[in-house]
Amino acid sequence: MAGLATNALAQNYPVTPQQRSTAQQTAQTGVPLSELAPNAPDEYTVKPRDTLWAISRLYLRSPWRWPELWGMNMAEIQNPHRIYPGQVLYLDKSGGRARLALRRGGSGMPEGGTIKLSPRTRYESLADMALPTLNPSLIEPFLAEPIVVDAETLTMAPRIVAGNESRVVLARGDRIYARGEAKSPLVETAGPIQTYRVFRNATPLKDPGTGETLGYEAQYVGKAQLQRGESTAKEEVDGKEVVYPVPATLDIVATREEIRAGDRLLPEPPRQLLSYVPRAPAQAIADGRIVSVYGNAVQFAAQNQVVAINKGTIDGIENGHVLAILKNGDTIIDKTSGTKETMKLPNERIGLLMVFRPFERVSYALVLEINDAPRVGDLLANP
Structure with missing residues (x-):
């Protein structure tokens, strides 16, 4: 099961036809020695904190040309995302071309054509231990925290109207009350508890060249979970029935800084398995x-x-x-x-x-x- 789990994860990382074609070509011809990094090592043992970017940079002058690095050992590494700590990479410079392999000499076949096998225990963690492209701690906070929206999206987002016990500054564990717009009230739905991210201070992001506003960067301040949706309450006042709106009830489950009335709520998107494979854009980038x-x-x-x-x-x-x-x-x-x-x-x-x-x-x-x-x-x- 462990192998199936990690293989499934590997298959979620995209390898484009162009990248595969580049790798296949390199697998046949190798890389010109002029394309190697000046101090590319003849032998390198992959370490636990290594990244695909770091290894590409170790061997190639241009680290984003990772398909060529993959192509240098494509026969032995069928998926470039399945490189693990403890593996040893060997650099072969014969014939004026460079190739990488997981075994010295590349073929892994000793003289005489006989390989001696010994029994051993092999295990694989359910956690994906393959090397990440980059250090995930550098970017993971930004997958959940800042967000770029247009002005209308943030204006129409539900807003916090009050905290419990009339508190002005709210923190984790506090209860808050929020309202959506008339066309999109906060309501409960079937399934897991709905989680919302809390934002404030939409800062305009302006193009330095044209001065045009490209979007608004909303500041992440925390998370809240919906406990009860919006409703209405009826009360008799001076002999007349008055209908009052009742805001939704949410509990704050995480905070980066204090939460206040007026902050906005946006639904937390589902967590995605994303690949950050460095590569140059296919099209020219202008301005x-x-x-x-x-x-x-x-x-x-x-x-x-x-x-x-x-x-x-x-x-x-x-x-x-x-x-x-x-x-x-x-x-x-x-x-x-x-x-x-x-x-x-x-x-x-x-x-x-x-x-x-x-x-x-x-x-x-x-x-x-x-x-x-x-x-x-x-x-x-x-x-």
């Missing part, structure tokens, strides 16, 4: 820019930090797309000549980022590597 650096109006980004970019699914952006970060060259005055001519310095490549959560017109991306600090407004291009 790409960093829109914001996530976290308290920070202007500069560090390695392993999350940024928002001005490209999304409408532009063909997908999970795993790698883009080069270009420092926008400054406009300066040439003071070395009598004319004092205005000139623009060239754009310089300063790093790479990878998209891990695309929305329609905006995407979140992880800064993978840098040699200078990226900032809001820096350009993006195909790697």
Whole structure:
């Protein structure tokens, strides 16, 4: 059962026909030695904290060209996502081409053509122990926390109207009351308890080049579970029957910071098994820019930090797309000549980022590597 479980997980990771074709071609021809990283090791033992990106970077000058890394040992690793700690990778440079294998020499067949087998115990955890593409701790919080929506979606979202015992600041374990709009009230449905994410402060994300608002980034503050849906109550006042709206009842089950009246609720989407396989976009990316650096109006980004970019699914952006970060060259005055001519310095490549959560017109991306600090407004291009 364990093997079936992990194989099922592996099959959920997409490998496109183009990537498979590239890998198959590399499997036959190998990789030119010029494409290897300068210090590619002849032998490497996969470690528990390794990632597919790190191993690709270890062997190739361009880590997003992972299909070629897969193709170097495609005969032995039928699925590139099934690389495990403890496996040893061997680099063969014979014939002016590079190939990887899990056994020295690649074939795994000793001289004489005989393999000696010994009994041994083999076990496999139900947890998927294969190497992730990236360190999951860097991006998992962003799969649940920030969200990009249009103005109408957030305006129409149910809102918290009060806390129990008239509390202003609410935390985990507190009870809250919320109302939806007339066309979409909060009601109970059959099945598991409904969970909602709590958001506030929709910050506009503007394109640094055009000034256009691409969407609104809602700040995640916690989670709540619906206990009772909205209803109505009747009461007689001065001999007349008055109908009052009764808000829905929810319990706060998680908080990042205090929750307040006026915060908005959006349904928690089902958890998905996603693949973040680094690869270059098939199409040319034009006018790409960093829109914001996530976290308290920070202007500069560090390695392993999350940024928002001005490209999304409408532009063909997908999970795993790698883009080069270009420092926008400054406009300066040439003071070395009598004319004092205005000139623009060239754009310089300063790093790479990878998209891990695309929305329609905006995407979140992880800064993978840098040699200078990226900032809001820096350009993006195909790697």
